[in-house]
Amino acid sequence: RTADRCDELKKQxxxxxxxxxxxxxxxDPYFSSTKIEWLLKNTKGLSARxxxxxxxxxxxxxxxxxxxxxxxxxATDVSNASRTMLMDLKTLKWSEELCRTFGITPASLPxxxxxxxxxxxxxxxxxxxxxxxxxxxxxxxxxxLFGQLCLEPGEAKCTYGTxxxxxxxxxxxxxxxxxxxxxxxxxxIQGKTSYALEGSAFVAGAAVQFLRDNLGLIHSASEIxxxxxxxxxxEMGDLVFVPxxxxxxxxxxxxxxxxxxxxxxxxxxxxxxxxxxxxxxALQNDALFTAIAEDxxxxxxxxxxxxxxxxxxxxxxxxxxxxxxVAIQRPRILDxxxxxxxxxxxxAVGLWKTPEELRGSWKLEREFKPRMAESQREFLRKxxxxxxxxxxxx
Numbered sequence: 001r002t003a004d005r006c007d008e009l010k011k012q013x014x015x016x017x018x019x020x021x022x023x024x025x026x027x028d029p030y031f032s033s034t035k036i037e038w039l040l041k042n043t044k045g046l047s048a049r050x051x052x053x054x055x056x057x058x059x060x061x062x063x064x065x066x067x068x069x070x071x072x073x074x075a076t077d078v079s080n081a082s083r084t085m086l087m088d089l090k091t092l093k094w095s096e097e098l099c100r101t102f103g104i105t106p107a108s109l110p111x112x113x114x115x116x117x118x119x120x121x122x123x124x125x126x127x128x129x130x131x132x133x134x135x136x137x138x139x140x141x142x143x144x145l146f147g148q149l150c151l152e153p154g155e156a157k158c159t160y161g162t163x164x165x166x167x168x169x170x171x172x173x174x175x176x177x178x179x180x181x182x183x184x185x186x187x188x189i190q191g192k193t194s195y196a197l198e199g200s201a202f203v204a205g206a207a208v209q210f211l212r213d214n215l216g217l218i219h220s221a222s223e224i225x226x227x228x229x230x231x232x233x234x235e236m237g238d239l240v241f242v243p244x245x246x247x248x249x250x251x252x253x254x255x256x257x258x259x260x261x262x263x264x265x266x267x268x269x270x271x272x273x274x275x276x277x278x279x280x281x282a283l284q285n286d287a288l289f290t291a292i293a294e295d296x297x298x299x300x301x302x303x304x305x306x307x308x309x310x311x312x313x314x315x316x317x318x319x320x321x322x323x324x325x326v327a328i329q330r331p332r333i334l335d336x337x338x339x340x341x342x343x344x345x346x347x348a349v350g351l352w353k354t355p356e357e358l359r360g361s362w363k364l365e366r367e368f369k370p371r372m373a374e375s376q377r378e379f380l381r382k383x384x385x386x387x388x389x390x391x392x393x394x
Contacts, residue, residue, distance in 0.1 A: 002034035003255045020176060022095050024183025025085050026253050032084035037102040050108045058110045061137045068134050070123030075111040079142035082185040087112065089174055089185065115187035116344040136345025140337055141165045141198060142186050144307055147340030149362045151355055154302035156292065158285060160310035164204035166288040168197050168301060179291035180251025189347060189355060197295055199250035199288030204281045205310045207243040211277055217270045225313045228275035238263035239272055240387040241280035251291045256393045278316050283384040286323040305329045307336040322372030332365045
């Protein structure tokens with residue numbers, strides 16, 4: 001809906017660089033600012049309601065917090081605010097320049113608060129008592145990073161959900177990517193703000209859902225690994241699946257790209273498509289791993305941990321470790337987004353004194369060590385690069 005507007009903005013001299021330096025993001029319809037602008041221009045009466053204070057904007061956490069507090073609190077945390085393409089990374093406040101650009105009144109946006117703290121209290125809900133503190137709000141991936149206890153620079157996690165999201169803690173330093181990633185606030189906790197680099201792949205687990213719901217190759221998502229294992233490596237040939245079903249995210253940023261299954265032959269069977277799908281997810285993420293490793297030089301990535309539903313696949317995580325050439329750790333608890341939010345809330349109300357006290361709560365379930373030959377790794381990467389070139393539109 002706002003892809004054309006983003007293209008228009010990119011043509012303005014210096015605009016992309018200004019957005020990157022201010023927000024850490026790229027100009028893309030994935031983020032909130034152009035969506036709010038579109039609503040203001042295309043929703044009858046909305047601008048007048050905003051001016052009268054009868055309409056406000058916010059992220060999902062803003063809406064939930066407002067409802068939980070009985071309409072008292074209108075706020076968000078720094079990590080969610082940093083993904084709107086409206087917040088200044090340095091000041092942790094709404095950028096007046098960007099608000100002017102998109103015609104957004106700063107007063108219509110929520111108050112930006114630290115990630116761990118008491119945002120408000122429950123009121124008038126009926127199903128919960130009043131005065132329960134609402135404490136601990138983080139963006140989806142930042143919460144997972146915290147839940148994985150990636151508290152130091154160089155510690156990274158990759159979440160495999162509907163999409164795949166790789167995030168690496170860069171500490172108190174704002175690191176601007178030179179390889180197509182975005183810079184974001186990880187969290188502000190106990191007066192200290194940590195930043196991170198993130199790469200987002202829009203489709204990961206959703207590719208498995210595509211095989212199930214659109215093509216009918218499997219009946220449940222859990223069947224994919226068993227089916228993929230029926231396909232031998234030497235049978236795959238040039239077959240590659242580029243899962244850009246909703247455009248390409250980082251590091252390519254091509255919202256108009258479409259998905260593609262490339263290299264089909266008369267010998268291709270459903271098990272080969274299943275394997276190509278898991279390989280496509282891993283290869284897409286490998287591009288993110290490579291970009292973050294480059295941006296984090298010379299220190300590099302110290303630790304990589306995985307979570308999310310699709311990380312339960314041993315085949316997928318092993319392949320990811322093989323492609324990255326580094327060990328990957330999988331914890332016992334895979335729902336680390338909920339865990340991270342809970343830990344931040346616990347810090348806010350005094351269950352723990354410091355984040356460092358939490359480290360003992362992280363438990364390793366399995367470590368996947370790379371075992372793929374370099375020649376095979378390069379073959380897969382070349383196959384992926386060829387596929388991506390076919391779907392790119394810019």
